[in-house]
Amino acid sequence: MxxxxxxxxxxxxxxxxxxxxxxxxxxxxxxxxxxxxxxxxxxxxxxxxxxxxxxxxxxxxxxxxxxxxxxxxxxxxxxxxxxxxxxxxxxxxxxxxxxxxxxxxxxxxxxxxxxxxxxxxxxxxxxARLGPEPLSGDFAPSGLAQALSGRTAAIKALLLDQSIVAGVGNIYADEALFHARIDPRRTGGDLTADEVVCLWQGVREVLTKGIELRGSSLGSGPQNYTPPDGLPGEAQEFHQVFRRTGLPCPVCGVPVQRVVLAQRSTHFCPSCQR
DNA sequence: ATAAGGCCCTGACCGC
DNA sequence: TGCGGTCAGGGCCTTA
Incomplete structure:
Protein backbone atom coordinates (compact mmCIF):
# COMPACT_ATOMS: atom_id res chain seq x y z
CA MET A 1 0.00 0.00 0.00
CA ALA A 128 -7.31 21.32 -2.24
CA ARG A 129 -8.05 19.32 0.90
CA LEU A 130 -4.51 18.19 1.64
CA GLY A 131 -2.84 19.30 4.83
CA PRO A 132 0.85 20.22 5.16
CA GLU A 133 3.60 18.22 3.52
CA PRO A 134 5.18 16.46 6.52
CA LEU A 135 8.83 16.78 5.49
CA SER A 136 8.55 20.47 4.67
CA GLY A 137 8.61 23.51 6.90
CA ASP A 138 4.85 23.77 6.47
CA PHE A 139 4.47 20.97 9.00
CA ALA A 140 5.22 22.32 12.45
CA PRO A 141 4.39 21.19 16.00
CA SER A 142 2.32 24.32 16.56
CA GLY A 143 0.18 23.68 13.50
CA LEU A 144 -0.25 20.03 14.42
CA ALA A 145 -1.31 21.00 17.94
CA GLN A 146 -3.84 23.40 16.52
CA ALA A 147 -5.23 20.79 14.13
CA LEU A 148 -5.64 18.29 16.97
CA SER A 149 -7.05 20.65 19.57
CA GLY A 150 -10.62 19.92 20.49
CA ARG A 151 -10.72 16.76 18.40
CA THR A 152 -12.33 13.78 20.09
CA ALA A 153 -11.43 11.09 17.53
CA ALA A 154 -8.59 8.65 18.22
CA ILE A 155 -5.16 10.05 17.37
CA LYS A 156 -4.63 7.13 14.97
CA ALA A 157 -7.74 8.16 13.01
CA LEU A 158 -6.58 11.78 12.91
CA LEU A 159 -3.15 10.82 11.57
CA LEU A 160 -4.90 9.10 8.67
CA ASP A 161 -6.85 12.31 7.93
CA GLN A 162 -5.03 13.78 4.93
CA SER A 163 -6.20 17.29 5.80
CA ILE A 164 -4.22 17.20 9.06
CA VAL A 165 -1.01 15.92 7.53
CA ALA A 166 -0.57 14.67 3.95
CA GLY A 167 0.87 11.29 3.04
CA VAL A 168 0.59 9.27 6.25
CA GLY A 169 -1.22 5.94 5.84
CA ASN A 170 -1.78 2.91 8.02
CA ILE A 171 1.83 1.71 8.15
CA TYR A 172 3.52 4.98 9.03
CA ALA A 173 0.73 6.11 11.37
CA ASP A 174 1.32 3.04 13.56
CA GLU A 175 5.09 3.44 13.36
CA ALA A 176 4.98 7.16 14.16
CA LEU A 177 2.78 6.56 17.22
CA PHE A 178 5.17 3.88 18.43
CA HIS A 179 8.06 6.28 17.95
CA ALA A 180 6.23 8.90 19.98
CA ARG A 181 5.21 6.31 22.61
CA ILE A 182 1.57 7.38 22.30
CA ASP A 183 -1.34 4.95 22.55
CA PRO A 184 -3.20 5.09 19.21
CA ARG A 185 -6.56 5.00 21.02
CA ARG A 186 -5.91 8.30 22.80
CA THR A 187 -8.22 11.20 22.02
CA GLY A 188 -6.38 13.53 19.64
CA GLY A 189 -7.25 16.69 21.54
CA ASP A 190 -5.94 15.24 24.81
CA LEU A 191 -2.29 15.05 23.75
CA THR A 192 0.00 17.33 25.72
CA ALA A 193 2.18 19.88 23.93
CA ASP A 194 5.21 17.65 24.55
CA GLU A 195 3.42 14.64 23.12
CA VAL A 196 2.47 16.60 20.00
CA VAL A 197 6.14 17.48 19.50
CA CYS A 198 7.08 13.79 19.89
CA LEU A 199 4.42 12.81 17.38
CA TRP A 200 5.51 15.49 14.90
CA GLN A 201 9.05 14.18 15.22
CA GLY A 202 7.88 10.56 14.95
CA VAL A 203 6.00 11.25 11.73
CA ARG A 204 9.03 12.94 10.22
CA GLU A 205 11.46 10.25 11.33
CA VAL A 206 9.49 7.26 10.09
CA LEU A 207 8.77 8.93 6.75
CA THR A 208 12.39 10.01 6.28
CA LYS A 209 13.63 6.52 7.11
CA GLY A 210 10.96 5.05 4.83
CA ILE A 211 12.18 7.11 1.89
CA GLU A 212 15.83 6.21 2.57
CA LEU A 213 14.85 2.54 2.46
CA ARG A 214 12.73 3.00 -0.71
CA GLY A 215 9.46 2.25 1.05
CA SER A 216 7.88 -0.84 2.56
CA SER A 217 7.60 -3.90 0.33
CA LEU A 218 5.35 -6.13 2.40
CA GLY A 219 4.95 -9.84 1.72
CA SER A 220 2.97 -11.40 -1.09
CA GLY A 221 -0.63 -10.48 -1.70
CA PRO A 222 -2.53 -7.75 -3.45
CA GLN A 223 -1.10 -5.02 -1.27
CA ASN A 224 2.46 -5.81 -2.17
CA TYR A 225 4.39 -2.84 -3.39
CA THR A 226 7.46 -2.87 -5.60
CA PRO A 227 8.99 0.30 -7.03
CA PRO A 228 8.85 0.74 -10.83
CA ASP A 229 12.48 -0.29 -11.22
CA GLY A 230 11.70 -3.66 -9.62
CA LEU A 231 14.07 -3.23 -6.69
CA PRO A 232 12.00 -3.84 -3.53
CA GLY A 233 11.99 -1.41 -0.65
CA GLU A 234 13.44 -2.40 2.70
CA ALA A 235 11.54 -0.25 5.17
CA GLN A 236 9.48 -3.26 6.29
CA GLU A 237 12.65 -4.64 7.93
CA PHE A 238 12.50 -1.75 10.36
CA HIS A 239 8.82 -1.83 11.26
CA GLN A 240 8.57 -1.90 15.03
CA VAL A 241 4.87 -2.73 15.37
CA PHE A 242 3.11 -2.75 12.00
CA ARG A 243 1.75 -6.26 11.27
CA ARG A 244 3.76 -7.64 14.19
CA THR A 245 0.77 -8.69 16.33
CA GLY A 246 1.90 -11.04 19.10
CA LEU A 247 5.60 -10.53 18.41
CA PRO A 248 7.69 -8.92 21.15
CA CYS A 249 7.96 -5.15 21.24
CA PRO A 250 11.53 -4.38 20.16
CA VAL A 251 11.93 -2.04 23.14
CA CYS A 252 10.32 -3.87 26.07
CA GLY A 253 9.42 -7.36 24.82
CA VAL A 254 5.71 -7.17 25.62
CA PRO A 255 3.64 -8.67 22.74
CA VAL A 256 2.44 -6.19 20.14
CA GLN A 257 -1.32 -5.79 20.25
CA ARG A 258 -3.78 -5.29 17.39
CA VAL A 259 -7.00 -3.31 17.60
CA VAL A 260 -9.29 -1.80 14.97
CA LEU A 261 -9.58 2.00 14.90
CA ALA A 262 -11.36 3.96 12.19
CA GLN A 263 -11.90 0.61 10.44
CA ARG A 264 -8.15 0.17 10.13
CA SER A 265 -5.86 -2.42 11.68
CA THR A 266 -3.80 -0.72 14.35
CA HIS A 267 -0.69 -2.19 15.95
CA PHE A 268 0.94 -0.92 19.12
CA CYS A 269 2.88 -1.84 22.25
CA PRO A 270 0.48 -1.74 25.22
CA SER A 271 3.40 -1.17 27.57
CA CYS A 272 5.50 1.48 25.78
CA GLN A 273 2.63 3.49 24.30
CA ARG A 274 0.65 5.44 26.86
C1' DA B 1 -17.67 21.25 12.20
C1' DT B 2 -16.84 16.64 13.51
C1' DA B 3 -17.37 11.62 13.86
C1' DA B 4 -18.84 7.34 12.19
C1' DG B 5 -20.18 4.18 8.82
C1' DG B 6 -20.87 2.69 3.92
C1' DC B 7 -19.01 2.19 -0.53
C1' DC B 8 -15.96 0.97 -4.19
C1' DC B 9 -13.19 -3.63 -5.75
C1' DT B 10 -11.02 -8.27 -6.00
C1' DG B 11 -7.64 -11.77 -4.50
C1' DA B 12 -6.56 -14.45 -0.55
C1' DC B 13 -8.04 -17.17 2.88
C1' DC B 14 -11.12 -20.11 5.74
C1' DG B 15 -14.42 -23.71 6.88
C1' DC B 16 -17.25 -27.17 5.10
C1' DT C 1 -12.38 -29.36 -5.87
C1' DG C 2 -15.80 -26.09 -5.20
C1' DC C 3 -18.46 -22.81 -2.83
C1' DG C 4 -19.94 -19.07 0.01
C1' DG C 5 -18.50 -15.85 3.32
C1' DT C 6 -15.14 -12.63 5.30
C1' DC C 7 -11.37 -9.45 5.18
C1' DA C 8 -8.27 -5.56 3.83
C1' DG C 9 -8.03 -0.69 3.02
C1' DG C 10 -7.65 5.27 0.93
C1' DG C 11 -10.52 8.57 0.13
C1' DC C 12 -15.02 10.24 -0.79
C1' DC C 13 -19.78 10.42 0.36
C1' DT C 14 -23.76 10.35 3.37
C1' DT C 15 -25.80 10.50 7.80
C1' DA C 16 -26.33 11.98 12.55
Missing part, protein backbone atom coordinates in the same frame (compact mmCIF):
# COMPACT_ATOMS: atom_id res chain seq x y z
CA UNK A 2 1.74 3.08 -1.22
CA UNK A 3 2.08 5.86 1.34
CA UNK A 4 4.34 8.89 1.17
CA UNK A 5 7.71 7.02 1.12
CA UNK A 6 6.48 4.55 -1.48
CA UNK A 7 5.05 7.30 -3.69
CA UNK A 8 8.27 9.32 -3.36
CA UNK A 9 10.27 6.24 -4.38
CA UNK A 10 7.92 5.77 -7.31
CA UNK A 11 8.26 9.27 -8.68
CA UNK A 12 12.05 9.24 -8.25
CA UNK A 13 12.27 5.98 -10.19
CA UNK A 14 9.90 7.08 -12.94
CA UNK A 15 11.41 10.52 -13.55
CA UNK A 16 14.54 9.34 -15.42
CA UNK A 17 12.49 6.80 -17.38
CA UNK A 18 9.95 9.37 -18.61
CA UNK A 19 11.85 12.67 -18.70
CA UNK A 20 11.41 14.35 -22.09
CA UNK A 21 9.36 11.51 -23.54
CA UNK A 22 6.23 12.25 -25.51
CA UNK A 23 2.87 10.51 -25.33
CA UNK A 24 1.76 9.25 -28.74
CA UNK A 25 -1.63 7.98 -27.62
CA UNK A 26 -3.68 6.64 -24.75
CA UNK A 27 -6.00 3.70 -24.20
CA UNK A 28 -8.47 3.54 -21.32
CA UNK A 29 -9.78 0.07 -20.47
CA UNK A 30 -11.62 0.94 -17.22
CA UNK A 31 -13.11 4.40 -17.63
CA UNK A 32 -13.64 5.01 -13.91
CA UNK A 33 -9.86 5.07 -13.54
CA UNK A 34 -9.97 8.55 -15.09
CA UNK A 35 -11.39 10.89 -12.47
CA UNK A 36 -11.20 14.00 -14.66
CA UNK A 37 -11.89 14.92 -17.39
CA UNK A 38 -14.02 12.11 -18.84
CA UNK A 39 -12.09 9.27 -20.45
CA UNK A 40 -12.70 10.44 -24.01
CA UNK A 41 -11.49 13.97 -23.33
CA UNK A 42 -8.52 12.58 -21.41
CA UNK A 43 -7.40 10.53 -24.41
CA UNK A 44 -7.71 13.53 -26.74
CA UNK A 45 -6.00 15.98 -24.42
CA UNK A 46 -3.01 13.87 -23.46
CA UNK A 47 -2.00 12.91 -26.97
CA UNK A 48 1.22 14.61 -28.06
CA UNK A 49 2.16 15.85 -24.59
CA UNK A 50 5.67 15.44 -23.23
CA UNK A 51 6.76 14.75 -19.66
CA UNK A 52 8.76 17.68 -18.33
CA UNK A 53 8.73 17.51 -14.58
CA UNK A 54 7.97 15.22 -11.71
CA UNK A 55 6.74 15.92 -8.23
CA UNK A 56 4.76 14.47 -5.34
CA UNK A 57 2.24 15.88 -2.89
CA UNK A 58 1.07 13.57 -0.11
CA UNK A 59 0.31 10.27 -1.81
CA UNK A 60 -0.31 11.92 -5.19
CA UNK A 61 2.19 11.70 -8.05
CA UNK A 62 2.37 14.80 -10.23
CA UNK A 63 3.62 14.53 -13.80
CA UNK A 64 4.06 17.99 -15.29
CA UNK A 65 3.46 18.06 -19.05
CA UNK A 66 4.81 20.46 -21.67
CA UNK A 67 1.29 21.84 -22.18
CA UNK A 68 1.35 23.16 -18.62
CA UNK A 69 -1.19 20.57 -17.58
CA UNK A 70 -0.50 18.00 -14.89
CA UNK A 71 -1.17 14.28 -14.97
CA UNK A 72 -2.03 13.36 -11.39
CA UNK A 73 -1.94 9.71 -10.26
CA UNK A 74 -3.07 8.26 -6.93
CA UNK A 75 -2.27 4.54 -6.59
CA UNK A 76 -4.56 4.02 -3.57
CA UNK A 77 -4.18 0.39 -2.51
CA UNK A 78 -3.01 -1.66 -5.45
CA UNK A 79 -2.16 0.72 -8.28
CA UNK A 80 1.10 0.26 -10.18
CA UNK A 81 2.89 2.17 -12.94
CA UNK A 82 5.44 0.46 -15.13
CA UNK A 83 7.36 1.58 -18.20
CA UNK A 84 7.38 -1.48 -20.44
CA UNK A 85 8.71 -2.39 -23.88
CA UNK A 86 6.25 -2.14 -26.77
CA UNK A 87 5.78 -5.89 -26.99
CA UNK A 88 4.61 -6.24 -23.37
CA UNK A 89 0.87 -6.86 -23.61
CA UNK A 90 -1.48 -5.32 -21.06
CA UNK A 91 -3.11 -7.86 -18.74
CA UNK A 92 -6.60 -7.88 -17.26
CA UNK A 93 -5.58 -5.48 -14.50
CA UNK A 94 -4.25 -2.82 -16.87
CA UNK A 95 -6.76 0.02 -16.95
CA UNK A 96 -4.77 2.71 -18.73
CA UNK A 97 -1.99 2.50 -21.28
CA UNK A 98 0.05 5.44 -22.54
CA UNK A 99 1.96 4.84 -25.77
CA UNK A 100 5.23 6.75 -25.80
CA UNK A 101 6.89 7.97 -28.98
CA UNK A 102 10.01 6.12 -27.80
CA UNK A 103 8.15 2.88 -28.44
CA UNK A 104 7.78 2.05 -24.78
CA UNK A 105 4.44 2.11 -23.02
CA UNK A 106 3.43 3.27 -19.56
CA UNK A 107 1.08 0.69 -18.01
CA UNK A 108 -1.25 1.64 -15.19
CA UNK A 109 -2.39 -1.55 -13.42
CA UNK A 110 -4.68 -1.79 -10.41
CA UNK A 111 -6.20 -5.03 -9.11
CA UNK A 112 -8.78 -3.36 -6.89
CA UNK A 113 -9.50 -0.42 -9.18
CA UNK A 114 -9.37 2.11 -6.34
CA UNK A 115 -6.65 4.23 -7.90
CA UNK A 116 -7.46 7.35 -9.88
CA UNK A 117 -5.87 9.49 -12.60
CA UNK A 118 -6.59 13.15 -13.37
CA UNK A 119 -5.46 15.48 -16.13
CA UNK A 120 -5.86 19.04 -14.90
CA UNK A 121 -4.74 22.58 -15.64
CA UNK A 122 -4.48 23.39 -11.97
CA UNK A 123 -3.52 20.74 -9.41
CA UNK A 124 -5.24 22.63 -6.62
CA UNK A 125 -8.49 21.20 -8.01
CA UNK A 126 -7.28 17.79 -6.90
CA UNK A 127 -5.13 18.66 -3.89
Missing amino acids: PELPEVETYIRALAPLLQGKRIAGAHVYWPRTIAAPDAGAFVNLIQGRGFVHFDRRGKYMLFGLDSGETLVVHLRMTGELRVQPADMRPDKHTHLLLDLESGERLHYRDQRKFGRVWLVDDVTQVL
Whole structure:
Protein backbone atom coordinates (compact mmCIF):
# COMPACT_ATOMS: atom_id res chain seq x y z
CA MET A 1 0.00 0.00 0.00
CA PRO A 2 1.74 3.08 -1.22
CA GLU A 3 2.08 5.86 1.34
CA LEU A 4 4.34 8.89 1.17
CA PRO A 5 7.71 7.02 1.12
CA GLU A 6 6.48 4.55 -1.48
CA VAL A 7 5.05 7.30 -3.69
CA GLU A 8 8.27 9.32 -3.36
CA THR A 9 10.27 6.24 -4.38
CA TYR A 10 7.92 5.77 -7.31
CA ILE A 11 8.26 9.27 -8.68
CA ARG A 12 12.05 9.24 -8.25
CA ALA A 13 12.27 5.98 -10.19
CA LEU A 14 9.90 7.08 -12.94
CA ALA A 15 11.41 10.52 -13.55
CA PRO A 16 14.54 9.34 -15.42
CA LEU A 17 12.49 6.80 -17.38
CA LEU A 18 9.95 9.37 -18.61
CA GLN A 19 11.85 12.67 -18.70
CA GLY A 20 11.41 14.35 -22.09
CA LYS A 21 9.36 11.51 -23.54
CA ARG A 22 6.23 12.25 -25.51
CA ILE A 23 2.87 10.51 -25.33
CA ALA A 24 1.76 9.25 -28.74
CA GLY A 25 -1.63 7.98 -27.62
CA ALA A 26 -3.68 6.64 -24.75
CA HIS A 27 -6.00 3.70 -24.20
CA VAL A 28 -8.47 3.54 -21.32
CA TYR A 29 -9.78 0.07 -20.47
CA TRP A 30 -11.62 0.94 -17.22
CA PRO A 31 -13.11 4.40 -17.63
CA ARG A 32 -13.64 5.01 -13.91
CA THR A 33 -9.86 5.07 -13.54
CA ILE A 34 -9.97 8.55 -15.09
CA ALA A 35 -11.39 10.89 -12.47
CA ALA A 36 -11.20 14.00 -14.66
CA PRO A 37 -11.89 14.92 -17.39
CA ASP A 38 -14.02 12.11 -18.84
CA ALA A 39 -12.09 9.27 -20.45
CA GLY A 40 -12.70 10.44 -24.01
CA ALA A 41 -11.49 13.97 -23.33
CA PHE A 42 -8.52 12.58 -21.41
CA VAL A 43 -7.40 10.53 -24.41
CA ASN A 44 -7.71 13.53 -26.74
CA LEU A 45 -6.00 15.98 -24.42
CA ILE A 46 -3.01 13.87 -23.46
CA GLN A 47 -2.00 12.91 -26.97
CA GLY A 48 1.22 14.61 -28.06
CA ARG A 49 2.16 15.85 -24.59
CA GLY A 50 5.67 15.44 -23.23
CA PHE A 51 6.76 14.75 -19.66
CA VAL A 52 8.76 17.68 -18.33
CA HIS A 53 8.73 17.51 -14.58
CA PHE A 54 7.97 15.22 -11.71
CA ASP A 55 6.74 15.92 -8.23
CA ARG A 56 4.76 14.47 -5.34
CA ARG A 57 2.24 15.88 -2.89
CA GLY A 58 1.07 13.57 -0.11
CA LYS A 59 0.31 10.27 -1.81
CA TYR A 60 -0.31 11.92 -5.19
CA MET A 61 2.19 11.70 -8.05
CA LEU A 62 2.37 14.80 -10.23
CA PHE A 63 3.62 14.53 -13.80
CA GLY A 64 4.06 17.99 -15.29
CA LEU A 65 3.46 18.06 -19.05
CA ASP A 66 4.81 20.46 -21.67
CA SER A 67 1.29 21.84 -22.18
CA GLY A 68 1.35 23.16 -18.62
CA GLU A 69 -1.19 20.57 -17.58
CA THR A 70 -0.50 18.00 -14.89
CA LEU A 71 -1.17 14.28 -14.97
CA VAL A 72 -2.03 13.36 -11.39
CA VAL A 73 -1.94 9.71 -10.26
CA HIS A 74 -3.07 8.26 -6.93
CA LEU A 75 -2.27 4.54 -6.59
CA ARG A 76 -4.56 4.02 -3.57
CA MET A 77 -4.18 0.39 -2.51
CA THR A 78 -3.01 -1.66 -5.45
CA GLY A 79 -2.16 0.72 -8.28
CA GLU A 80 1.10 0.26 -10.18
CA LEU A 81 2.89 2.17 -12.94
CA ARG A 82 5.44 0.46 -15.13
CA VAL A 83 7.36 1.58 -18.20
CA GLN A 84 7.38 -1.48 -20.44
CA PRO A 85 8.71 -2.39 -23.88
CA ALA A 86 6.25 -2.14 -26.77
CA ASP A 87 5.78 -5.89 -26.99
CA MET A 88 4.61 -6.24 -23.37
CA ARG A 89 0.87 -6.86 -23.61
CA PRO A 90 -1.48 -5.32 -21.06
CA ASP A 91 -3.11 -7.86 -18.74
CA LYS A 92 -6.60 -7.88 -17.26
CA HIS A 93 -5.58 -5.48 -14.50
CA THR A 94 -4.25 -2.82 -16.87
CA HIS A 95 -6.76 0.02 -16.95
CA LEU A 96 -4.77 2.71 -18.73
CA LEU A 97 -1.99 2.50 -21.28
CA LEU A 98 0.05 5.44 -22.54
CA ASP A 99 1.96 4.84 -25.77
CA LEU A 100 5.23 6.75 -25.80
CA GLU A 101 6.89 7.97 -28.98
CA SER A 102 10.01 6.12 -27.80
CA GLY A 103 8.15 2.88 -28.44
CA GLU A 104 7.78 2.05 -24.78
CA ARG A 105 4.44 2.11 -23.02
CA LEU A 106 3.43 3.27 -19.56
CA HIS A 107 1.08 0.69 -18.01
CA TYR A 108 -1.25 1.64 -15.19
CA ARG A 109 -2.39 -1.55 -13.42
CA ASP A 110 -4.68 -1.79 -10.41
CA GLN A 111 -6.20 -5.03 -9.11
CA ARG A 112 -8.78 -3.36 -6.89
CA LYS A 113 -9.50 -0.42 -9.18
CA PHE A 114 -9.37 2.11 -6.34
CA GLY A 115 -6.65 4.23 -7.90
CA ARG A 116 -7.46 7.35 -9.88
CA VAL A 117 -5.87 9.49 -12.60
CA TRP A 118 -6.59 13.15 -13.37
CA LEU A 119 -5.46 15.48 -16.13
CA VAL A 120 -5.86 19.04 -14.90
CA ASP A 121 -4.74 22.58 -15.64
CA ASP A 122 -4.48 23.39 -11.97
CA VAL A 123 -3.52 20.74 -9.41
CA THR A 124 -5.24 22.63 -6.62
CA GLN A 125 -8.49 21.20 -8.01
CA VAL A 126 -7.28 17.79 -6.90
CA LEU A 127 -5.13 18.66 -3.89
CA ALA A 128 -7.31 21.32 -2.24
CA ARG A 129 -8.05 19.32 0.90
CA LEU A 130 -4.51 18.19 1.64
CA GLY A 131 -2.84 19.30 4.83
CA PRO A 132 0.85 20.22 5.16
CA GLU A 133 3.60 18.22 3.52
CA PRO A 134 5.18 16.46 6.52
CA LEU A 135 8.83 16.78 5.49
CA SER A 136 8.55 20.47 4.67
CA GLY A 137 8.61 23.51 6.90
CA ASP A 138 4.85 23.77 6.47
CA PHE A 139 4.47 20.97 9.00
CA ALA A 140 5.22 22.32 12.45
CA PRO A 141 4.39 21.19 16.00
CA SER A 142 2.32 24.32 16.56
CA GLY A 143 0.18 23.68 13.50
CA LEU A 144 -0.25 20.03 14.42
CA ALA A 145 -1.31 21.00 17.94
CA GLN A 146 -3.84 23.40 16.52
CA ALA A 147 -5.23 20.79 14.13
CA LEU A 148 -5.64 18.29 16.97
CA SER A 149 -7.05 20.65 19.57
CA GLY A 150 -10.62 19.92 20.49
CA ARG A 151 -10.72 16.76 18.40
CA THR A 152 -12.33 13.78 20.09
CA ALA A 153 -11.43 11.09 17.53
CA ALA A 154 -8.59 8.65 18.22
CA ILE A 155 -5.16 10.05 17.37
CA LYS A 156 -4.63 7.13 14.97
CA ALA A 157 -7.74 8.16 13.01
CA LEU A 158 -6.58 11.78 12.91
CA LEU A 159 -3.15 10.82 11.57
CA LEU A 160 -4.90 9.10 8.67
CA ASP A 161 -6.85 12.31 7.93
CA GLN A 162 -5.03 13.78 4.93
CA SER A 163 -6.20 17.29 5.80
CA ILE A 164 -4.22 17.20 9.06
CA VAL A 165 -1.01 15.92 7.53
CA ALA A 166 -0.57 14.67 3.95
CA GLY A 167 0.87 11.29 3.04
CA VAL A 168 0.59 9.27 6.25
CA GLY A 169 -1.22 5.94 5.84
CA ASN A 170 -1.78 2.91 8.02
CA ILE A 171 1.83 1.71 8.15
CA TYR A 172 3.52 4.98 9.03
CA ALA A 173 0.73 6.11 11.37
CA ASP A 174 1.32 3.04 13.56
CA GLU A 175 5.09 3.44 13.36
CA ALA A 176 4.98 7.16 14.16
CA LEU A 177 2.78 6.56 17.22
CA PHE A 178 5.17 3.88 18.43
CA HIS A 179 8.06 6.28 17.95
CA ALA A 180 6.23 8.90 19.98
CA ARG A 181 5.21 6.31 22.61
CA ILE A 182 1.57 7.38 22.30
CA ASP A 183 -1.34 4.95 22.55
CA PRO A 184 -3.20 5.09 19.21
CA ARG A 185 -6.56 5.00 21.02
CA ARG A 186 -5.91 8.30 22.80
CA THR A 187 -8.22 11.20 22.02
CA GLY A 188 -6.38 13.53 19.64
CA GLY A 189 -7.25 16.69 21.54
CA ASP A 190 -5.94 15.24 24.81
CA LEU A 191 -2.29 15.05 23.75
CA THR A 192 0.00 17.33 25.72
CA ALA A 193 2.18 19.88 23.93
CA ASP A 194 5.21 17.65 24.55
CA GLU A 195 3.42 14.64 23.12
CA VAL A 196 2.47 16.60 20.00
CA VAL A 197 6.14 17.48 19.50
CA CYS A 198 7.08 13.79 19.89
CA LEU A 199 4.42 12.81 17.38
CA TRP A 200 5.51 15.49 14.90
CA GLN A 201 9.05 14.18 15.22
CA GLY A 202 7.88 10.56 14.95
CA VAL A 203 6.00 11.25 11.73
CA ARG A 204 9.03 12.94 10.22
CA GLU A 205 11.46 10.25 11.33
CA VAL A 206 9.49 7.26 10.09
CA LEU A 207 8.77 8.93 6.75
CA THR A 208 12.39 10.01 6.28
CA LYS A 209 13.63 6.52 7.11
CA GLY A 210 10.96 5.05 4.83
CA ILE A 211 12.18 7.11 1.89
CA GLU A 212 15.83 6.21 2.57
CA LEU A 213 14.85 2.54 2.46
CA ARG A 214 12.73 3.00 -0.71
CA GLY A 215 9.46 2.25 1.05
CA SER A 216 7.88 -0.84 2.56
CA SER A 217 7.60 -3.90 0.33
CA LEU A 218 5.35 -6.13 2.40
CA GLY A 219 4.95 -9.84 1.72
CA SER A 220 2.97 -11.40 -1.09
CA GLY A 221 -0.63 -10.48 -1.70
CA PRO A 222 -2.53 -7.75 -3.45
CA GLN A 223 -1.10 -5.02 -1.27
CA ASN A 224 2.46 -5.81 -2.17
CA TYR A 225 4.39 -2.84 -3.39
CA THR A 226 7.46 -2.87 -5.60
CA PRO A 227 8.99 0.30 -7.03
CA PRO A 228 8.85 0.74 -10.83
CA ASP A 229 12.48 -0.29 -11.22
CA GLY A 230 11.70 -3.66 -9.62
CA LEU A 231 14.07 -3.23 -6.69
CA PRO A 232 12.00 -3.84 -3.53
CA GLY A 233 11.99 -1.41 -0.65
CA GLU A 234 13.44 -2.40 2.70
CA ALA A 235 11.54 -0.25 5.17
CA GLN A 236 9.48 -3.26 6.29
CA GLU A 237 12.65 -4.64 7.93
CA PHE A 238 12.50 -1.75 10.36
CA HIS A 239 8.82 -1.83 11.26
CA GLN A 240 8.57 -1.90 15.03
CA VAL A 241 4.87 -2.73 15.37
CA PHE A 242 3.11 -2.75 12.00
CA ARG A 243 1.75 -6.26 11.27
CA ARG A 244 3.76 -7.64 14.19
CA THR A 245 0.77 -8.69 16.33
CA GLY A 246 1.90 -11.04 19.10
CA LEU A 247 5.60 -10.53 18.41
CA PRO A 248 7.69 -8.92 21.15
CA CYS A 249 7.96 -5.15 21.24
CA PRO A 250 11.53 -4.38 20.16
CA VAL A 251 11.93 -2.04 23.14
CA CYS A 252 10.32 -3.87 26.07
CA GLY A 253 9.42 -7.36 24.82
CA VAL A 254 5.71 -7.17 25.62
CA PRO A 255 3.64 -8.67 22.74
CA VAL A 256 2.44 -6.19 20.14
CA GLN A 257 -1.32 -5.79 20.25
CA ARG A 258 -3.78 -5.29 17.39
CA VAL A 259 -7.00 -3.31 17.60
CA VAL A 260 -9.29 -1.80 14.97
CA LEU A 261 -9.58 2.00 14.90
CA ALA A 262 -11.36 3.96 12.19
CA GLN A 263 -11.90 0.61 10.44
CA ARG A 264 -8.15 0.17 10.13
CA SER A 265 -5.86 -2.42 11.68
CA THR A 266 -3.80 -0.72 14.35
CA HIS A 267 -0.69 -2.19 15.95
CA PHE A 268 0.94 -0.92 19.12
CA CYS A 269 2.88 -1.84 22.25
CA PRO A 270 0.48 -1.74 25.22
CA SER A 271 3.40 -1.17 27.57
CA CYS A 272 5.50 1.48 25.78
CA GLN A 273 2.63 3.49 24.30
CA ARG A 274 0.65 5.44 26.86
C1' DA B 1 -17.67 21.25 12.20
C1' DT B 2 -16.84 16.64 13.51
C1' DA B 3 -17.37 11.62 13.86
C1' DA B 4 -18.84 7.34 12.19
C1' DG B 5 -20.18 4.18 8.82
C1' DG B 6 -20.87 2.69 3.92
C1' DC B 7 -19.01 2.19 -0.53
C1' DC B 8 -15.96 0.97 -4.19
C1' DC B 9 -13.19 -3.63 -5.75
C1' DT B 10 -11.02 -8.27 -6.00
C1' DG B 11 -7.64 -11.77 -4.50
C1' DA B 12 -6.56 -14.45 -0.55
C1' DC B 13 -8.04 -17.17 2.88
C1' DC B 14 -11.12 -20.11 5.74
C1' DG B 15 -14.42 -23.71 6.88
C1' DC B 16 -17.25 -27.17 5.10
C1' DT C 1 -12.38 -29.36 -5.87
C1' DG C 2 -15.80 -26.09 -5.20
C1' DC C 3 -18.46 -22.81 -2.83
C1' DG C 4 -19.94 -19.07 0.01
C1' DG C 5 -18.50 -15.85 3.32
C1' DT C 6 -15.14 -12.63 5.30
C1' DC C 7 -11.37 -9.45 5.18
C1' DA C 8 -8.27 -5.56 3.83
C1' DG C 9 -8.03 -0.69 3.02
C1' DG C 10 -7.65 5.27 0.93
C1' DG C 11 -10.52 8.57 0.13
C1' DC C 12 -15.02 10.24 -0.79
C1' DC C 13 -19.78 10.42 0.36
C1' DT C 14 -23.76 10.35 3.37
C1' DT C 15 -25.80 10.50 7.80
C1' DA C 16 -26.33 11.98 12.55
